[in-house]
Amino acid sequence: MNTIPVVDLSAVRSGNGVYDTAAALDKALRTVGFVQITGHGIDPAVFTAAYDAMTALMGESDDVRAALRDPSGHPFYGLVPRELDGRVVYHQFELNAHPSPDAARAAGIPEEYLSHFRTNLFPDHLEGFRAAMQGCFDAMRNFAPRLLALLAVAVGMPPTFFEKYMERESTSFGVGDYPHREWIPADTEILPWHTDRETLVNMLHQRGTYEGLEIRTLAGDVVRLPLVEDALAVNVGDLFERWTGGRWRGTPHHVVSGERGEWRQSIVTFCAPDVTRVIQPLDPAGGRIDPLAEPFNVFELALDLPRPVA
Known part of the structure; x- marks a missing residue:
């Protein structure tokens, strides 16, 4: 059975081992579909602060939580409840790099794309909540270019290849809280099998008392993502699968419940490029753009998102 590879970025942070590290990431994404990275240099305190802020929010009343739900049901903004049999199983608090349509407009996003944003x-009555969430999001976004540079090298492109696509990124960030629910048996699926659609690469941090994320590897095995202290689990989205001509594929994964009294929390950053950028896929062998492949953009991949009527 496959295990999830672990790649240490410590050497890369000092300018060494770039090509070997890129090759290790490439191998993991081509053979398993997920990889855990350590040595990323993000201060563990930013994760702790975001988790604690989420715990505080979960202690608030139903009315407070309901006020944080986006009225359109957009999944990348506000507090998103996930239900099973009509009852809430867990919540995820979501932020986007464009904090509002007006902010996206000010960043130069044309009017025809603004419906992508909310x-x-x-909950500004919770002291420190905004700072904790935004601080963690910022730390993850600041790290992302270093990871994308390694992934660019892994597909034979210059380290700066993805930079222009991320100048007006539509990256989103979520903190999930998965408490124990007495009415849910252990190993019940609480987040269905899925791949991540309109994202390049996702970075997941997790803590808790059980391993709840299961992955269907490219070999067809189902394995659980281990709890590796301060690691970021990395996988690519469907967008990156198309971009790399299928070199890396979106790997199906889901979440299951734990035993009585067990819980988990997660922090995930969905790195997504400028929704307006036309993306010309790469040759799957790497090192060049495929002129015959069909171009696309993020907006087209997300056409079924809830969007306000203009």
Whole structure:
């Protein structure tokens, strides 16, 4: 049975081992579909602060939580409840790099794309909540270019290849809270099997008392993602699968419940490029752009998102 590879980025942070590290990431994504990275240099305190802020929010009343739900049901803004049999199983608090349509407009996003964006929502009566969430999101976004540079090298492109696509990124960020529910048996699927659609690469941090994320590897095995202290689990989305001509594929994964009294929390950053950028896929062998492949953009991949009527 496959295990999830672990790649240490410590050497890369000092300018060494770039090509070997890129090759290790490439191998993991081509053979398993997920990889855990350590040595990323993100201060563990930013994760702790975001988790603690989420715990505080979960202690608030139903009315407070309901006020943080985006009215359109957009999944990348506000507090998103996930239900099973009509009852809430877990919540995820979501932010986007564009905090509002007006902010996206000010960043130069044309009017025809603004329906992709909503407004970030915060419970500002909770002291420190906004700072904790935004601080963790910022730390993850600041790290992402270093990871994308390695992935560019892994597909034979210059380290700066993805930079222009991320100048007006539509990256989103979520903190999930998965408490124990007495009415849910252990190993019940609480987040269905899926791949991540309109994202390049996802970075997941997790803590808790059980391993709840299961992955269907490219070999067809189902394995659980281990809890590796301060590691970021990395996988690519469907967008990157198309971009790399299928060299890397979106790997199916889901979440299951734990035993009585067990819980988990997660922090995930969905790195997504400028929704307006036309993306010309790469040759799957790497090192060049495929002129015969069909171009696309993020907006087209997300056409079925809830969007306000203009």
